[in-house]
Amino acid sequence: MSDEYSATNVSAKTLMIQGTTSDAGKTTLVAGLCRLFANRALKVAPFKPQNMALNSAVTPCGGEIGRAQALQAKAAYVELDVDFNPILLKPNSDTGAQVIIHGKAITQNKGVMEAEQYHDYKKIAMNAVLESHHRLTEQYQLIVVEGAGSPAEINLREGDIANMGFAETVDCPVIIIADIDKGGVFAHLVGTLMLLSQSEQDRVIGFVINRFRGDISLLESGLTWLEERTNKPVLGVLPYLHGLDISSEDALITQQQLNNKTESKQKVRIVILVFPHMSNHTDFDALRLHPEIDCQFLFAKNPQIAVSIPACDLIILPGSKNVISDLTFLRHQNWHQDIAKHLRYGGKVMGICGGYQMLGQTISDPHHVEGNITYCEALNYFPITTELNTSKTLTNVEGQLYLQQRNVTIRGYEIHAGISQFVNGSKEKYQALLTIEGKKHGLLSDDNQIAGCYLHGFFDTTEALGLIINWLGSDINQAVSVEELENIAINRVSDACQQYLDMEKIEQLLSDWYKC
Template identity: 35%
Template sequence: MRGVMIQGTASDVGKSVICTALCRILARKGIRVTPFKSQNMSNNSYVTINNEEIGRAQGIQAEAAKVEATVFMNPILLKPTNDRQAEVVHLGKRLQTLSGRGYRETFYETGIKTIHSSLQKLEQEYEFIVIEGAGSPVEVNLNDRELVNMKVAEMADVPVILVADIDRGGVFASLVGTMQLLEPQDRSRVIGVVINKFRGDPSLFEQGVKWIEEHLNVPVLAVLPYMNDIRIEAEDSLALDHYKNKEKNGKSSLDIVVIDLPYVSNHTDLEPFLVEEDVSLRFVSRGEKLGKPDAVILPGTKSTIEALTWMNETKLTYEVQRYIEDGGTIVGICGGYQLLGETIIDEAGSDTGVKGKKSKGLGLLALETKFKDLKTTVRSAGNLLYPSNLSNSAIKGYEIHLGQTKLLDNKIASFMKLNGRNEGVYAQEGRIIGTYLHHLFFHDEWRNRWLNRLREKRGLPSKPILSYMSMQENAYDELADAFLKEWDCDHLLALIEKWESHNVDRVY
């Protein structure tokens, strides 16, 4: 199968966005293209049509490629639970939690076989593969057992494009250092360089392009501008500035606080707020910074009990409780929903590693959560039960959680009905809402009504409904168009073909 691999000089240089753009560009050319990332480390997940879990970036890239996402596009997903351990999701299913050392020592051979079989599956169905690397390909202390960069390029037998982020500085050093540290056979795979996130007049970098091409002996394929208004979901926590830049000042903006929980998961739930011009997202990690916002959002987290301990230590538990007592509004999603309750019990040890560990929640609702061994990973669809003027309105999203939450007070109203069952809570006329459904705010009518209630409370004018999902689909084309202004993709395909012709003895 023909293809190309996008690697970077570091994390967050723009690999995911470039792969997304290439997927849409190639799909528009009529090429049946698939994304691939052998091993993703992220707490942002995507649930496939078969209720399997993969990295969100590959799910988004599949959407850009206009194909249905499968586990073979991201066969290994690592979801950090703390600084030393991560949950291993293998072919869409939770396998176990391992330390970094334990993963390297016990999983490598399984990983190699899984990656090889996944590539074979994709080769049977697609014409072209866009492969995303991870971090840097020259982490010399790890490269003897790496599963994400040049080893994958070798297995798929594709050329490599190296991406460097000029906005962070040191672009020449990062490129030269990366190329020099690559093994000769790996260096020969690099067919070009892309300079990403350039601000200002690109003609000012013409001498830089010339220097890179003369000293590295590879062409600079594109100098891509800093695209501040890209509406493509960010991959991981390194990209949270994508949301934090939404903070505004002024009395005309709604002040929505997001509690900046450790090991936040699926923060892409916040994406629709980026198109709401009068909404300011303010991330708070200390109790004294909470203030009096218009609303608080408790997002998902990979470690709910650890997040609760952190909230206690930072005085956020007390300040959130006080805020709600004073009439505030809060929405908890997934782990944030669990935090709203009275008690959290790690029955299986799947949240903390300690079976039976019991913790006191925020106590805002009479709820009890127990962590089990079996993980719920499902696309869900149904209808809203509240508010009354939206009852029976269709809603859909996905759920990924180990905890199971039950109501301890039958007077608490369920928020919605999903897959034939009652789900979530709707309390105090909607001032307190909890749900396991990710993509709640993607429901345009519900988001609009929720925001307009906040606007009304502040004396601000109501706003019309914005269709986020139609904007999202358009965003893929806008991204592709922006790339095509700077990058000759026909030239890229010609370079790939030339590289293939010089490597006719490939073994796959």
């Protein structure tokens, strides 16, 4: 730990969760621990020093953080804060990403950096991380930290701010979690530990094994071996929680699974186009989780082979972190032709954020905010042109959705760099999809077949979802809201932590660490 940082540190405790791999269960475990400790009347904050994800949320002050930290904040019963995720990287190519610090995109290089550039920028980023962590230690009793990927990535060790580099700097203990469902759990844990420096190994206070199925007695000999081999305790074995509906941080749900979904129940079919730079796929959790909606993500696994859009009631063009590139991809898949055919047969189309921009006439990126292409023709369904700007709109909103000669309240958030304007003479002629603070927002085509707007979270309000399904010519029962389902899931994880983790030992190890 640096003397400079320790001199300003205060009494709050910090516990870090690192994983042997991506998707080992770090996000979920942090959420469960936040809820468990918060239920014990501790003031708890989630924290992720550096997050790389295209799913983000807007804080009340107009900043941007990863949706995983928004979930964890909900688990801790605290309002969203940019300090929960001081560094957010939003990839817009295979090698580059927009860099967001304390909720705002940096102004250097129009906010976008290549991987090599960001490596040189890490010292500045670490200062931002430590500023946020220090502010949280002044407000909270416990900070539960989520690492990123694996701490054993040898090529990323130098200048690390996401895993052990952070833990060493703030001198906090670490628990390592591994996913047994993937296989090789003992190799993952032992191998990860062996690739750490001695000081890093010393701060690992134990292991958690995640997603176990079967008879625990068959695992016990392996647990004993692991503890003897590493001289580290196994602090618990969490079971595989079937049907756990917690938003995935960056991995898109690929299975159209749900235990209560049957073809006889499904009333509408919705297809969501998956772009290479698709953002905020959590927009569609309400559709995916509803038992009466057949919601499918359409993947083009081989970009060189076109995959046709199947027959459906609604095609959704989602958000994008590189709109022009994704629009080019859409055309390469011949999806623009499929969309036109779908509309000729009376189907409906909706665009959200970047997808809304694609439905306009043109998209320009004169400042190269998202890529190297400065201009392209769009799909020409709406009389709007969009120009991408270096500044970004970040706001939580509430408004009225107008469809089927009815209106209902709708809530959501806007995250976009584009500014869309109407072509000459069209502004007063169009039909707005929404009103926000009394102003028209979004578009609905004259033939009632095409809708679009900038609003993320569009389907999360149950009344709005019901009205959209009415627009598709059907009706559904009002299901439990996504927010309530998420809360139920958080409680399930918290209960599992209470039951299957040795919480008394974890608290003792944490207390002993801060007595030293």
